[in-house]
Every structure is written in C-alpha cells, then in structure tokens.
Amino acid sequence: MATDKVNGVKWKGFYNLTFRWLKVFLFYLTVLSLCRVIFIEILQEYIGNGVTAGDVWLAVLSGARLSIQTAGIITMVIFVPYAFTRLIYKKAGYIVLNVLSGLVAVTTAVLFFASIPYYHQFHSRFHQILFNAVNDDMYALLISLVQEFNLPLRLCGALLMAFVLWWLLDKFLACQVSERLGLQGILSKRGKGGIWAERILVIGGLYLVARLIFFGGSLSWENSVNWENAGVTRDQFLNEAILDDYQAIYRGYRMNGRLLSSEGLDFTPEQVRDLAAHMANRPADSNNLAVYLTKNAQGSTINKPKHIFLVLSESFANWPLLDKYADLHIADNVKKIIAGDDTAYCGTFLPNGGSTVSAVTGIVTGLADANLYLTTMPESFSAPYPTALAPQMEQLGYETNFWYAGPATWERIEPFTLSQGFDHFYGRGDMPKEATGSVWGCDDEYLYQAVLAGVQVDKPSFNIVLNVSNHSPFNVDLTAKGFDSATVAKALPDSEKNNTELMTQLGHFWYADRELGKFVEAVKQKYPDSMVIIVGDHAERYNIDKKPNIYERYGVPLIITGKGVRENTFIPAAAGSHIDIGPTLVELIAPKGFTYMSIGSSLTRSNTMGVNYAVWLTHDYYGEADTLPLTPLLIEGSQDPGIDTLELQIYIDTIRSLSWWVPKYGLILDEVLPYANGR
Known part of the structure; x- marks a missing residue:
C-alpha cells in the first residue's frame, strides 16, 4: 500500500514534468511558426512572379517541420537545467526556469527583429557572412546599425516582444491544461490496468515527440528536414523563409566552419609559377597565371x-x-x-x-x-x-x-x-x-x-x-x-x-x-x-566487392x-x-x-592522367595520390607500358597548386601581398 502511494507520487511528478516539457515545446514551435508567417507577410515583395498560395503554404508547413527540431532544442535548453535544479531545491528550479525562458525569449525576439533588415541587406536569412563581422570595424558597424537600421527602435521592439513571450509562456505553464481537458488520471481511474495504460500512453507520446525532434520533423532520417534540404519551393525568398532564425544561424556557422577548415596547401608563389609553366610547356617568365592557363x-x-x-x-x-x-x-x-x-x-x-x-x-x-x-x-x-x-x-x-x-x-x-x-x-x-x-x-x-x-x-x-x-x-x-x-x-x-x-x-x-x-x-x-x-x-558509396580496388571504388x-x-x-x-x-x-x-582558360586538358588531344583528393588514375595504372613515392598498380586486363612517376607527381602538384592558388589569391603571383591582387 505504501509502495503504491510512493509510486503514485513519483508518477505524478514525472507526469507533471512531461506535460510542462511538452508545453514549452509546443509554445516555441508555435512562436517560430508565427514568426515565419509574419516574416513572409512583411517581406512579401521579395516573392517572385508566378508563386501561388500553394507555394506559400508549402513553405510554411515545411518550415514548421524544420522548426520542430529547433523548438525541441530550445525546450531542452530551458528544461534540463530547470528539472535538475528542481530536484535539489524546488524554488530554485522555478528561478532557473524564469531566467532561462527570459533569455530564450530575448534571443528569439532579437533574432526575429534583426532578420528583417538582414534580408533587406543580403537577400538571405542569416548566413556565413554573419561570422565575418568579428573582422569588421565594430564601431563603424555599430554606427551603421544605429543610423541605417534604427537599432534603438528595433531593440526596444524586440525587448517588448521578449517580455510578451516570457509572460505568455509563464501563463501557459501555470494553466492546468490537463485538468481542464480532463486528461490527468482519465485512464488510471479504471484501476491498475488503466494506470499502466496511462503510463504507456504518456511515455509513448514522449518518445514520438522526441523522434520528431531528433529527425527534424520526421520519424526517421530518410525523410528528415534540415537546413540543407529545406528549400523545396520554386521561389528563392520562400526557400529562405523556411529556415527559422536559429536554423539560419546554424547554417551560417556550418558554412563558416567549412571555410575555416580549408587548410590550404603548402606551395610558394615561385613553385606555383614553375609548375604552371611546366604544364604550359613554356618559360616561367611571368607572374600572371593567365599566361600559363590560356589555351588556343x-x-x-x-x-x-x-x-x-x-x-x-x-x-x-x-x-x-x-x-x-x-x-x-x-x-x-x-x-x-x-x-x-x-x-x-x-x-x-x-x-x-x-x-x-x-x-x-x-x-x-x-x-x-x-x-x-x-x-x-x-x-x-x-x-x-x-x-x-x-x-x-x-x-x-x-x-x-x-x-x-x-x-x-x-x-x-x-x-x-x-x-x-x-x-x-x-x-x-x-x-x-x-x-x-x-x-x-x-x-x-x-x-x-x-x-x-x-x-x-x-x-x-x-x-x-x-x-x-x-x-x-x-x-x-x-x-x-x-x-x-x-x-x-x-x-x-x-x-x-x-x-x-x-x-x-x-x-x-x-x-x-x-x-x-x-x-x-x-x-x-x-x-x-x-x-x-x-x-x-x-x-565510392557501394560495391559488390567488399574490398574494391581503387579503380573500381573511385x-x-x-x-x-x-x-x-x-x-x-x-x-x-x-x-x-x-x-x-x-x-x-x-x-x-x-x-x-x-x-579559353583551364587547368585541365582535353581528352581529345593530350590528357592521360586524372587526379582527385585521394587517388590518381591513368589508362593503365592507378594509385594513392599522397604516398611517397607514388606506387603504381596495374589495372586488371591492361598491359604494362610503363609509367613516369616523376611526371605524374609533377602533374598532381600542378593541379592542386593551381586549384588552391587561383580561388584564394587570383591570377597574380605576388610573394609579398598575395591578397592584394584581384582576379
């Protein structure tokens, strides 16, 4: 009897925490979805010709699926510290809940108010350029925000919106929705079987929502929505609107991370010039790569x-x-x-x-x-x-x-x-x-x-x-x-x-x-x-042979x-x-x-080698591109005509050095100021 009572108290506590968690989740899913609708309404001038109401609804619904994940993460940010603190001291838990919900409300509101002028400026939701701001003149940037984008007025509007969000969430959490709807205990009143049915139903519902959050609006990864595949409409603006502000910032973060991870290659300007000249079969007498890359x-x-x-x-x-x-x-x-x-x-x-x-x-x-x-x-x-x-x-x-x-x-x-x-x-x-x-x-x-x-x-x-x-x-x-x-x-x-x-x-x-x-x-x-x-x-995604050679794998x-x-x-x-x-x-x-200008060569004229990030290939041989010395392996069925591994290494270095230098520094080779020369 005592055990049942204790278990009942524990279950009631778990039930209440679960319902509070779901309330926070549904609240922010609704907020993010409404922000998306308002964003589209305010910036509807960017919608292209021929876009129908169906396209707009597709953007709104696809965005809601994407925001399931965002709302889930927001909920965890608020709820996990609250739940742990509440176990230690109940009143401290409520303080943590109020503080964190306030911070999230401010962040959400500020991002939303900032997204409007950001789109006006860049025709994009937050993206990689956002992370380049740290390299700008911060004072000049602040003055620009104040003078051009009415920063004080927008900040006041954002803070007002944040207060409203914080107040609404507080009222929503205080509202006994389960009791008003007659949900709490509706099955447990039917005896022991009803108690277990209620518990299974709640845990099953929690598991279902958790999967939707984890897989981005889907029950499995095959159909998940993320920032990379969210653009399903035929309109560029609506595709941007599908991203909520948090997802847009995450996109920018990932894009910036990819850029920063571009480690570059270790070639000096002199080496790049000599390799380019060798490829063009002409003297290395110019610091302009156009001389070597231009073909007739x-x-x-x-x-x-x-x-x-x-x-x-x-x-x-x-x-x-x-x-x-x-x-x-x-x-x-x-x-x-x-x-x-x-x-x-x-x-x-x-x-x-x-x-x-x-x-x-x-x-x-x-x-x-x-x-x-x-x-x-x-x-x-x-x-x-x-x-x-x-x-x-x-x-x-x-x-x-x-x-x-x-x-x-x-x-x-x-x-x-x-x-x-x-x-x-x-x-x-x-x-x-x-x-x-x-x-x-x-x-x-x-x-x-x-x-x-x-x-x-x-x-x-x-x-x-x-x-x-x-x-x-x-x-x-x-x-x-x-x-x-x-x-x-x-x-x-x-x-x-x-x-x-x-x-x-x-x-x-x-x-x-x-x-x-x-x-x-x-x-x-x-x-x-x-x-x-x-x-x-x-x-290199699948082969019948579990250990394919380089030729069959790549x-x-x-x-x-x-x-x-x-x-x-x-x-x-x-x-x-x-x-x-x-x-x-x-x-x-x-x-x-x-x-015309090219680094590659025509297969109708002279090209007999191919190379990529990992391997090289000729008509008769293949091998790994980063082994020293290069180790040629004969393609099955080919004859053995011999191969000049030195010339192959020069080719690999040429392709890589030019493909690294040109996009980073342009066509001009300058040892002192490589960044100063345009394309």
Whole structure:
C-alpha cells in the first residue's frame, strides 16, 4: 500500500514534468511558426512572379517541420537545467526556469527583429557572412546599425516582444491544461490496468515527440528536414523563409566552419609559377597565371551542336559497366549508348571528390579539389573564376542552364552556379507538380521531363543536369518500375543473394540507367543536332566487392554521344577527371584560335592522367595520390607500358597548386601581398 502511494507520487511528478516539457515545446514551435508567417507577410515583395498560395503554404508547413527540431532544442535548453535544479531545491528550479525562458525569449525576439533588415541587406536569412563581422570595424558597424537600421527602435521592439513571450509562456505553464481537458488520471481511474495504460500512453507520446525532434520533423532520417534540404519551393525568398532564425544561424556557422577548415596547401608563389609553366610547356617568365592557363583551341572536330546536355549523375560508378558485372543487367541502357557509332567512352575517369558538391564545383569552376570549400568562399560569389565553364560556353553562343532535381538551398547551389556565370538555375520548385522523390529531390524521370520541356528547340543551350534518385534514402518504387530483382540476385555471390540493402542499391542504379537511356533517346529525337555528356558525380558509396580496388571504388564513366561523335574521339590513352570536361568540350566544338582558360586538358588531344583528393588514375595504372613515392598498380586486363612517376607527381602538384592558388589569391603571383591582387 505504501509502495503504491510512493509510486503514485513519483508518477505524478514525472507526469507533471512531461506535460510542462511538452508545453514549452509546443509554445516555441508555435512562436517560430508565427514568426515565419509574419516574416513572409512583411517581406512579401521579395516573392517572385508566378508563386501561388500553394507555394506559400508549402513553405510554411515545411518550415514548421524544420522548426520542430529547433523548438525541441530550445525546450531542452530551458528544461534540463530547470528539472535538475528542481530536484535539489524546488524554488530554485522555478528561478532557473524564469531566467532561462527570459533569455530564450530575448534571443528569439532579437533574432526575429534583426532578420528583417538582414534580408533587406543580403537577400538571405542569416548566413556565413554573419561570422565575418568579428573582422569588421565594430564601431563603424555599430554606427551603421544605429543610423541605417534604427537599432534603438528595433531593440526596444524586440525587448517588448521578449517580455510578451516570457509572460505568455509563464501563463501557459501555470494553466492546468490537463485538468481542464480532463486528461490527468482519465485512464488510471479504471484501476491498475488503466494506470499502466496511462503510463504507456504518456511515455509513448514522449518518445514520438522526441523522434520528431531528433529527425527534424520526421520519424526517421530518410525523410528528415534540415537546413540543407529545406528549400523545396520554386521561389528563392520562400526557400529562405523556411529556415527559422536559429536554423539560419546554424547554417551560417556550418558554412563558416567549412571555410575555416580549408587548410590550404603548402606551395610558394615561385613553385606555383614553375609548375604552371611546366604544364604550359613554356618559360616561367611571368607572374600572371593567365599566361600559363590560356589555351588556343586547335579547331573543332565536330559541327557545333545546337544543344549540349551534361548529365551529372548521382553515384553513377563505372564498375557496373565492366564486363565482369555484365550479368547484373543494371547498366544495359548506358552500355547500349556506348556501343553506338556516335559515342565515345572513357572508362578511366575520376570524380573531383567523394561528394556531389565536389563534382559540381569541379565541373562548374574547372578547379580541382584542393582543401577549399568553394561554395562557402565569398570569392565564389563575386565573379566567375577565370576557368569557369559557363562564361566560356556563353562565348561560344550558348545560353547556360543548371538543372537540379533537389532544393535550391542545398550547398547554396543556386547562388553559386549563378555567380559562376550560369544564366538560369532550375531546382525542385521548378519540377512537375506530380513529381515523386525523396528528401533530396525529385525522381530522375521528372527531372528529365522538366529539361525536355524547358529547353527551346531553336535557342542554342548548354545544360548541366544534376539528378538525385540513385542516392539514399533509396525510395523509388522499383517493383512498379519493373526492376527484375530475381535476375540480379542470380548474378550475385552467394553471400550477397539475400542482401536486401544491396539489392535496393543496385535497383536504384538500374533505375538511373533506365532513365538515362530514355533521356538520351528523347534528346536525340527532339534535338537531332545535339550532344549528351554523361558522367558520374562520385562512385565510392557501394560495391559488390567488399574490398574494391581503387579503380573500381573511385572510377566514374565519361560518355559523350551525339551527332559527329565517334568511338575514337578520345585519344587511345585518355584518362582524366571532372576538371578535364570543360577543355574536352571546348576542343570538340570551338573554332580554331578560340581562347579559353583551364587547368585541365582535353581528352581529345593530350590528357592521360586524372587526379582527385585521394587517388590518381591513368589508362593503365592507378594509385594513392599522397604516398611517397607514388606506387603504381596495374589495372586488371591492361598491359604494362610503363609509367613516369616523376611526371605524374609533377602533374598532381600542378593541379592542386593551381586549384588552391587561383580561388584564394587570383591570377597574380605576388610573394609579398598575395591578397592584394584581384582576379
């Protein structure tokens, strides 16, 4: 009897604490959601043309999902110290609760009032530039805030809002909601079974809310919402509005951290000059890198196509194209393209890095991965780098478009690509309304549908198309698409025949291959004088072989198909990486004498080496890029023609040094004042 009473007291205390915790959570989730609505209302002038009420509601609801995590963190900041202090001394617990809720209220209100002028100024919620303020003249910054943004008036408004929030939360916590609604004890009145049912219900509800907080508005990570994938509308302003102020600051913090972690490489200006001169096969007689990077096209080898489509395909590795995996039948459509007499294929090709963003930066800027996070560097948004691809394609007469199946906010891809010279960017919000997909973007078929519908037949265009379906969470309905898992299973080793996770991964490669085949066929029918380039963004995500060699682990295919292309378009010993796509394309289509700038080289002329952040690759060899001395390993099935490891090391150093120097310091080599020279 006494035990039951004690347990009842303990349970009542736990019940009350849980209900208070939920109250704080719901209160701040409501506050953050209301702030988002007010933010959109005040700044509605930034909403683009063609945006509907549905788009606004999508932003509000997506933002509410994102703010579930923010509200959960706020609740823990307030509630954990309160709960612990309350156990020691009840009155002290209430003091801690009031102080912390007041501090959170002030922070929330100040951030909200600051977000309005911040967006006016930067057309963005809080981002990486916020963390650069510590390097500014703080006095001048304060004067600017006072004179230009009415700091005293805004601060007064924020403090008033903070007091109202603090007062409302205090009243909400004091209100006995459970008693008013008749919730407390409603099951326990039915006896012992009811007591346990009530406890299970409360603990289950607490667990459900905790999962929603932990996974960002979802019950699992596959569908979680975070600052990187939140931009699901077709409007840049609404995509920014989805982020609450705390999430926006966290984005800025992460972006700034990535920038600060760019350790750089240890090359002197003299070394950079000598390496550049060696690459250009000319004397090292200039401190202007433009002298060494500028090339003259040797004359087109095919008639200039009306449209060019560069498909950057998610996780599209080269190993499924190898003969040893032919029985899997997951790459039959791309193999059929390769077998055509209008197609060139290079199977010794490396991605720029191990992530999609590295692939994007490598192709868009022409710069190799060199310990710099280009999508966070302010220089990337001031002007295109001199080796950027889009401006050079524009000089050849093309309108430049970047098509991405996912949210425009991912890795700041929209402002990054536009800043690097692309005329237009199309993201998740521009895809068909009926499109299915994952948290990362729409399924490939809908992306290709949008591209085919959006490219005008008579207007020459260069299009980069970045898909996402072959990426976890793997949620394409493979059965509905017709995937024959039984055939694939037969070709797997006995140890993998029942590996459902691997089967799902292989099925998504099959789906990506199928949609690529359909897209290429549709392009050739609709735009007969066109060219399609297919390349994987990276490869090292899954293999059948649990210990794949470097060639199978890292390699991606490079495929060019279209009118005028031939099997022997690439030189016999061709090998390269993402930074070589631009010069290869220019040398294929540009008239003789056309000048362009690149660090990479054309696979149609001379390029026989590829390197990225980890490994190197030639037509016959591969190896790790950071071992001394370099240790070449022969690709299975290749002959042994020999390799000059010294020249290979010089090539690796050249690519890395130039790709490090140019984005940080520009084209001028200056030992004393490297930062003083512009691009």
